[in-house]
Amino acid sequence: MSSPEATTRTRRNADSGRPRTKREAKQALGPYGRVGKAINELDDRLGVARGGRVFLDKIFPDHWSFMLGEIALYSFVVLLATGVFLSFYFVPSTAQVIYHGVYKPLDGQKVSAAYASTVNISFSVRAGLLMRQMHHWAADIFVGSIVVHMARVFFTGAFRKPRETNWLIGSTLLILAILNGFIGYSLPDDLISGTGLRIGYSIILSIPFVGSYLASFLFGGNFPGNIIIPRFFILHVLILPAIIVLLLGAHLGLLVRQKHTQFPGKGRSEHNVVGSPMFPTFMAKTTGFLFMVAGGIALLGGFAQINPIWQFGPYQPDKISYAVQPDWYMGWLDGALRIMPSWEFTGFGHTWPLEVFIPAILFPGVVFGIAQMWPMIERKITNDDEMHNLLDRPRFRPKRTAFGAAFFAMLFVLFGASSTDVLANFFQISLNEVLWFFRIAVFVIPVIVGVFTWRICIEMQGVPTVGKRKRAVTISMTQDGGYVSETSDPRPGDGHVELDPTPVPVKIDIDLETVGAGGRGGRGGGGRGGGDDTTEEIGDGVREVAR
Amino acid sequence: MPVARLDDPHLKEAARNPKRTENIIAICLVVGILGLAGFGAAYWVNAAPWVIAGTIGVGLFFLGFGLTAWGKYLMPQGPFVEERHPLASTESERDAISAALVERTGVVVKRRKMLGGLFAGGAGIFGIVALFPLLRSLGPVPGNTLNVTNWKAGSLLVDSNGRPVHRDDLQPGGILTVFPAGYENSEEGQAIDQTVLIRYQDVSYTTQPGRESWGPAGYLAFSKLCTHLGCPVGLYEQQLELLVCPCHQSMFNVADGCVPEFGPAPRPLPQLALYIDSAGYLRAQGPYDQPVGPGFWERS
Known part of the structure; x- marks a missing residue:
């Protein structure tokens, strides 16, 4: 604690004369020491003091569901860090080499340089296997947390005016994340990813009018060519990440500019934000969470094997393995491809490969289209032009909630349909029955889920104690034979007491x-x-x- | 008004016993430090991957957990309130910018219509012509490449090691992937020309009318590219005489010319007409009679 003299001293009169002792030097810095001096220097040049103070007081509302976006953000940080590490060792080339490395089963085999370098990262580079597996896990978690975060935003109505733009940016980020995930998955040139790449090529081929041209341009000729791995590499490590980083910046910038949404509660209104301040509380919590996400991904990367490409073997176009399945986020598309009837039409000298075009191009186009345009679609339906900063409880928007639930139910059914062969084998029933089950379920289950969700929302609206812990009711018989019911006192923590919000001191x-x-x-x-x-x-x- | 009081009944358990909470957080942070130090040591001695992962994972997680718990339990939670200032500007500010935009452009466009038109035209043309080199230099136009394979009249059937296939090589029920001789090591040969050779029975077999001479000595050859999405049709179900694509479970009936029996594949696998030369080796009578693999717009 400094002396009273120090506090009365101002910056200006501290400038006179050189300090002689340590104590004097400290006093010369002013009451806030080096931090104060640094702020003064910065503010002279950039004028950061006023805005900076407001930023430190920025309020972050507390709710567990607001953490989902943070998981996405921090798994992306892990992706960037591990990706930089991998890029030092990965060789994006399909040039054929003879493998002579520490993994003996592959010794002497002809493989591509991309595959050989990926095996080397896994076995010869120190911590390389950990980095590879962390990168893969982080990618799966990145896409997953975006989807769950998006669901949160959807079901609570956080996308409404003024936040439509940020929803659009966010849903674009999801598409880019999925795309970059698929591209990254293809880079090691192993048997499974190569098969996935061939499927991707054939899907492009199915586009009417321009498909064969697009495929030929992208692959530099007929499949497989030798240019796709280098091209995918630059897309994967530079172009798509750069776009993702830019959009992420815009996403967070808009978040700061428009401030957080919050659930209704004591003292909360459309015109304020209630929560804990940026500095130090939120900063400590979120920085700690970054470390927790990174640590969790590191544990997954170390203890849960993912994509062991040395077991799959190098890609050879005439080879294939059992149980060909893509990463989870492509599962719904694979399922759609499996249950689609074989509707290929020929006419006017042309072929319409609708059995591929509909499930693999048109359908995801519609799904992402609805997802991206949802704020506009809902505005069109509700004619709601108000600003919304308070979130909806999903039960109070039964139609939206029911639609969202049905939408996800359909995607889940399709995801299940990507394992028709595994399911048929597991339940010992014919593949045909499984196929027809999914063909019907993809239409029926979303309807059932939608109706049920709608009904549950309506029911929940009528229950005043929903979301609150039940209190014990004691019914006792009185001496004259009557009954008295008595609700017990709330236990500590029972009543969700909310404090009055106060300005940040x-x-x-x-x-x-x-x-x-x-x-x-x-x-x-x-x-x-x-x-x-x-x-x-x-x-x-x-x-x-x-x- | 105080930020918080220790006798406040709403205060969380953790905040009422700050010393205990602080100790727990300190333990977490120490575990984090130990984990990260352990990671350094594990990396240095090149320990097993799971040791490296366990140390850095535990280290990062507990360091983060400590910091988050510190923020959650020992830092001021409020609730604090911040006013939301309306994003919208005032009516007159809006009018001012609209007026400036409309009036100034109005003046410019009205006075110099031609210049504006010329610039817009130039920019438009650049936008279009810029696409040409971008698209054109990415790859060749497909041309006829999707319609043809390297199979020609007289092409010798060889396996992946380049060994020609003799009529005695396969027993009935046997299966082999073959390529036209000379292409068995090329990417193109492996990707496009791959053909599955099945010996169906001992005597010549006709899959469909008009293919009477295509299967000498029971040897049937089909394109190995699934007509759905081009995956190799790599599984042969011998009892049911079905070729199965593992990607999306399309099944092709070998006996009647690989007509799809099940799954999303729309067309039969094209059959390659074979003959047996004087030395007893299998050769192609000619190229495939149709494009192989998945459908595309120009396929007729």
């Missing part, structure tokens, strides 16, 4: 031991008000001094 005391005890001031207290404030003075009184 100028001085946030984080030393709870002093709270209420009086006496000592908090951190940084020495310089400001004389050094011995009691906590009672924190708040409006101090604010006045600061102004």
Whole structure:
């Protein structure tokens, strides 16, 4: 704690004369020491003080579901970090080499340089296998958390005006994440990813009018050519990540500009934000969460094997393996391809490969189209032009909730349909029965789920205690034979008591031991008000001094 | 007004016992430090991957857990409130920018219509012509490449090692992937020309009318490319005489010319007409009578 003299001293008169002692040098820096000096220097040049202070006070509402987007963001950070590591060792080339490495079963085999370098990363580069598996896990988690985050935004109506643009950016990010995931999955040139690539090529081929041209341009000729791996590499490590980073910046920028949405509650309105401040509370929580996500992915990468390409073997166009399945986020498309009837039409000297075009191009186009355009579609239906900063409880928007549930149900059914062969084998029933089950289920189950969800929402609206813990009711017989029912007192933590929100105090005391005890001031207290404030003075009184 | 009071009944358990919470957080952070130090050591000695992963994973997770818990339990939670200032500007500010945009462009466009038109035309033309080199230099136009394979009249059937196939090589029920001689090692040969050779029975077999001479000594050859999405039709179900594509479960009946029996494949696998030369080796009578593999627009 510094002396009272130090606090009365201002910056200006500290400039006169050179400091002689350490103590004087410290005093010369002013009441806020080096931090204050750095802020002064920065503010002279950039004018950051006013906006910076507002930013430190920025309020982040608390709700567990607001963490989903953070998982996406931080798994992307892990993707970038591990991806940079991998790019130092990966060779994006289909040039044929003879493998002579530590993995003996492959010794002497002719493989592509891309495949050989991926095997080398897994076995010869220190921590290389961990980095590869972390990268793959992080990609799966990235796409997954985007989907769940998007579902949260959808079901709570957070996409409504003024946030339609951010929904559009976010759903574009999902498409880019899936695309880059597929491209990255194709890079090692192993047997399974090569088969996936061939399927991708044939899907492009199915586009009417231009399919064969597009496929030929992209692959530099007929499949497989020798240019697709280098091209995919530059798309995977530069072009798509750059677009993702830019859109992510815009996504977060809009979030800051438009401020968070929040659930309704005590003191919360359309015109304020209630929660904890950016600095230090939210910053500590979210930075810690970055480390937790990274640590979790590292544990997955170390203990849960993923994509063991050395077991699959190198890609050879005439070879194929059992149980060919893509990463999970492509499963719904694979399922759609499987259950589609073989509707290929020939006419006017042309072929319409609708059995591929409909499930693999048209259908995802419609799905992503609806997803991207949803804010506009809903506005069209509801004619709602109000600004919305308070979130919906899903039960109070039964139609939207039912539609969303049905939409996800359809995607789940298609995801299940991507395992027809595995399911038929597991349940010992004919593939034909499984196929027809899914063909019917893809239409029927979404309807059932939608109706049920709608009904449940309506029912829940009528229950006043929904979401609250039940209290015990004691029914006792009185002496004259009557009955008395008595609701028990709330147990601690039963009643969800909400505090009145208050403005962020100028001085946030984080030393709870002093709270209420009086006496000592908090951190940084020495310089400001004389050094011995009691906590009672924190708040409006101090604010006045600061102004 | 205080940020919080210790006797506040709403205060969380953790905040009422700050010392205990602080100790737990300190333990988490120490575990994090130990984990990360352990990672350094494990990396240095090149320990097993799971040791490296376990140390860095535990280290990062507990370091993060400690910090998050610190933020959640020991830092001020409020609830604090921040006013939302309306994003929209005032009516007059809006009018000012609209007026500037409309009036200034109005002046420019009205006075210099021709210049504006010329520039817009130039930019438009650039936009279109810029696409030409981009698309054209990416790859060749497909031309006839999707319609043809390297199978020609007299092409010798060889296996993946380049060994010609003799009429005695396969027993009935046997199966082999073959290529036209000279293409068995090329990417193109493997990707496009791959053909599945099945010895169906001992004597010549006709799959469909008009293919009487295509299957000498019971040897039937079909394109190995699934007509659905081009996966190799790699599984042969001998009892049912079905070729199965593992990608999307299309099944082709070998006996009647690989007509799709099940699954999304729309067309039969094209059959390659074979003959046996004087030395007893299998050769192609000619190219496939139709394009192989999945459908595309120009396929007629």
